[in-house]
Amino acid sequence: MTTEILPKNENDSIQKEIISKIRDYINFKNLEPGDKLPSERKLSEKFEVSRGNVREAIQTLEFYGLLYSKPQSGTFVADIGPVAMNGMINDILRLEEPDFKTLVETRILLELKTVRLAALRRTEEDLKEIEEALEAYSEKVMQGEDAVQEDLLFHLAIAKASGNSTINTFMLTITPEIITNFTKYHVCDKNVAFTGIQEHRDVYEAIKNKDPQLAKEKMKVHFKMLYQYCYNIKD
Amino acid sequence: MTTEILPKNENDSIQKEIISKIRDYINFKNLEPGDKLPSERKLSEKFEVSRGNVREAIQTLEFYGLLYSKPQSGTFVADIGPVAMNGMINDILRLEEPDFKTLVETRILLELKTVRLAALRRTEEDLKEIEEALEAYSEKVMQGEDAVQEDLLFHLAIAKASGNSTINTFMLTITPEIITNFTKYHVCDKNVAFTGIQEHRDVYEAIKNKDPQLAKEKMKVHFKMLYQYCYNIKD
DNA sequence: CAAACCAATTTGGTAAACCAGTTTAAGAAG
DNA sequence: CTTCTTAAACTGGTTTACCAAATTGGTTTG
Numbered sequence: 001m002t003t004e005i006l007p008k009n010e011n012d013s014i015q016k017e018i019i020s021k022i023r024d025y026i027n028f029k030n031l032e033p034g035d036k037l038p039s040e041r042k043l044s045e046k047f048e049v050s051r052g053n054v055r056e057a058i059q060t061l062e063f064y065g066l067l068y069s070k071p072q073s074g075t076f077v078a079d080i081g082p083v084a085m086n087g088m089i090n091d092i093l094r095l096e097e098p099d100f101k102t103l104v105e106t107r108i109l110l111e112l113k114t115v116r117l118a119a120l121r122r123t124e125e126d127l128k129e130i131e132e133a134l135e136a137y138s139e140k141v142m143q144g145e146d147a148v149q150e151d152l153l154f155h156l157a158i159a160k161a162s163g164n165s166t167i168n169t170f171m172l173t174i175t176p177e178i179i180t181n182f183t184k185y186h187v188c189d190k191n192v193a194f195t196g197i198q199e200h201r202d203v204y205e206a207i208k209n210k211d212p213q214l215a216k217e218k219m220k221v222h223f224k225m226l227y228q229y230c231y232n233i234k235d
Numbered sequence: 236m237t238t239e240i241l242p243k244n245e246n247d248s249i250q251k252e253i254i255s256k257i258r259d260y261i262n263f264k265n266l267e268p269g270d271k272l273p274s275e276r277k278l279s280e281k282f283e284v285s286r287g288n289v290r291e292a293i294q295t296l297e298f299y300g301l302l303y304s305k306p307q308s309g310t311f312v313a314d315i316g317p318v319a320m321n322g323m324i325n326d327i328l329r330l331e332e333p334d335f336k337t338l339v340e341t342r343i344l345l346e347l348k349t350v351r352l353a354a355l356r357r358t359e360e361d362l363k364e365i366e367e368a369l370e371a372y373s374e375k376v377m378q379g380e381d382a383v384q385e386d387l388l389f390h391l392a393i394a395k396a397s398g399n400s401t402i403n404t405f406m407l408t409i410t411p412e413i414i415t416n417f418t419k420y421h422v423c424d425k426n427v428a429f430t431g432i433q434e435h436r437d438v439y440e441a442i443k444n445k446d447p448q449l450a451k452e453k454m455k456v457h458f459k460m461l462y463q464y465c466y467n468i469k470d
Numbered sequence: 471c472a473a474a475c476c477a478a479t480t481t482g483g484t485a486a487a488c489c490a491g492t493t494t495a496a497g498a499a500g
Numbered sequence: 501c502t503t504c505t506t507a508a509a510c511t512g513g514t515t516t517a518c519c520a521a522a523t524t525g526g527t528t529t530g
Binding site for chain 3: 501502503504505506507508509510511512513514515516517518519520521522523524525526527528529530
Binding site: 039040041055069070071072073074075 | 480483
C-alpha cells in the first residue's frame with residue numbers, strides 16, 4: 001500500500017501528464033491485455049522525464065489495476081480491454097481532490113451500512129471491544145476532556161465488527177481526514193459530547209440485541225447534526 | 236496514494252512488523268502529537284532493516300494520517316492522541332485482504348448511493364456521457380460480443396455524475412478487482428447481458444428525469460442477481 | 471529439422487551515494 | 501552571562517549505480 005491514494009504535491013501535474021502519455025502510447029500501438037510496455041528506462045527518455053517519475057506513474061496505474069509489473073521482466077497491460085482502459089484512465093486524470101463535504105457524505109453512507117452489518121454479524125468478541133470503546137469514550141467526556149479519539153475508535157470498532165474488510169479499509173482511509181477537519185472547524189463541542197454518550201449507548205444496545213434496523217435508526221440520530229452540517233455547507 | 240493501498244507481496248509481513256515496532260517505540264517513549272521520530276537511518280539500524288523498508292512503513296502510516304514528514308527536517312507524529320494512534324495502528328495491522336464477497340457487497344452499497352446522487356445532481360454533460368456509455372454497451376451486446384468493459388463504464392459514468400469525488404475514488408479502486416473476478420467466475424453470461432440493456436436504460440431514464448427513488452429501485456433490480464450471488468456465496 | 475542449451479542483454483527492484491534545506495551547538499563578541 | 505554568528509552535522513528526498521532474475525537470439529546437439 002504503498003501508495004498514497006492521491007498525490008497532492010505539485011508532482012501531481014507531471015505525473016498526470018506521464019499517465020496520459022502512457023495512455024496515448026497504449027492507444028497508438030494498439031496494445032492489448034498481456035502486451036508489454038517499453039522498459040521504464042526507455043519510457044523515461046521517450047517522455048524526457050526521470051525514471052523515478054515513470055515508476056511513480058506506473059505504480060499509480062498498478063494501484064488501479066490497469067497495469068502489472070513482473071520483476072526482471074517488464075510492465076504489462078492488465079486484463080482490461082482498450083475501452084475500459086481509456087475510460088478509467090480518463091476518470092483517474094479527472095479525479096478531483098476530495099473535499100470535506102463529500103468526505104462526510106461518504107462517512108455517513110458507510111457507517112449506516114457498517115452499523116447494520118455489525119448488528120447482524122457481530123461476534124461476542126466484537127461486542128466486547130465496542131463496549132470497551134464506549135466506556136472509554138464516556139469516561140473521557142465525564143471528566144470534561146476532549147474525546148474525539150475515543151469517539152472515533154467507537155465507530156471504528158463497529159466498522160471492524162461489520163466483517164466487511166473493504167468497507168473497513170475505506171473507513172480507515174477517510175477517518176484521519178475527518179478528524180483533522182473536525183478539530184479544525186470545531187464541529188463538535190462540549191454539550192454535544194454529553195448527548196453523544198447516550199446516542200452511542202443506544203447504538204451499542206441495538207448491536208447487542210442484533211437489531212439492524214434499530215441500530216441504523218440510532219446511528220441516524222447520532223449523525224443528525226452531522227447530516228445537517230453536510231447538506232447546509234456552502235457549495 | 237502512492238501508495239498502493241494494500242501490499243499483497245511477502246514484503247507485507249516485514250512492513251507490518253516495522254509498523255508494529257514503530258508503534259511500540261511511540262508508546263515506550265510516550266511520544267505525543269508533534270514529537271519527532273528518530274531519523275529513517277537510525278530506525279533502520281535499530282530495527283535491523285533497510286532504510287527503504289522503513290520509508291515504506293512510514294509512508295503507509297502517513298497515508299492513514301498518523302505521521303507526517305517534513306523534508307530535510309524529520310518525521311513527526313500527527314495531531315492524533317495516543318489512544319487513537321494505538322487503535323488505528325492495530326486496526327491497520329489486522330486488516331484482512333478484501334475478499335470477493337465484501338467487494339461486491341461494497342460495490343452494491345456504493346452504487347445504490349451514486350445512482351441516487353446522480354439523479355439529484357447530474358448536469359446535462361453528465362447525462363450525455365451516461366447516454367454514450369449506454370449506447371456503447373447496447374451496441375456491443377447486440378453484436379453478440381462481450382461487453383463487460385462497456386457495462387463497467389456505464390456504472391463509472393454514473394459514479395462521476397454523483398459529484399462525490401470520494402465515492403468516485405472508491406469505485407475506481409474496487410472496479411478492476413471486480414472485473415477480474417467477474418470474468419474469472421463468469422458471473423455474467425449472454426442472456427443476462429440482453430436483459431441488462433433494458434435495465435441500464437431504466438436506470439438512465441430515471442436519472443434523466445431526476446427521480447432518485449426510482450433510479451435506486453431500478454439499480455436494485457439490475458443488481459438483483461448480483462445481490463443473490465453475494466449472499467449465497469459460501470462463507 | 472527440431473529441441474535443448476548457453477551466453478549476453480534487458481528487465482524491474484533495491485541499496486548506496488548525493489543533494490539541498492534544517493537544526494544544532496559551539497564559539498566569538500558584547 | 502547573554503546574544504549573535506557560523507559552520508558542522510543531520511534530515512528526508514532524489515538521483516545514480518548495481519543486482520539478480522528472466523527473456524532473447526544464436527549455437528550446438530541428438
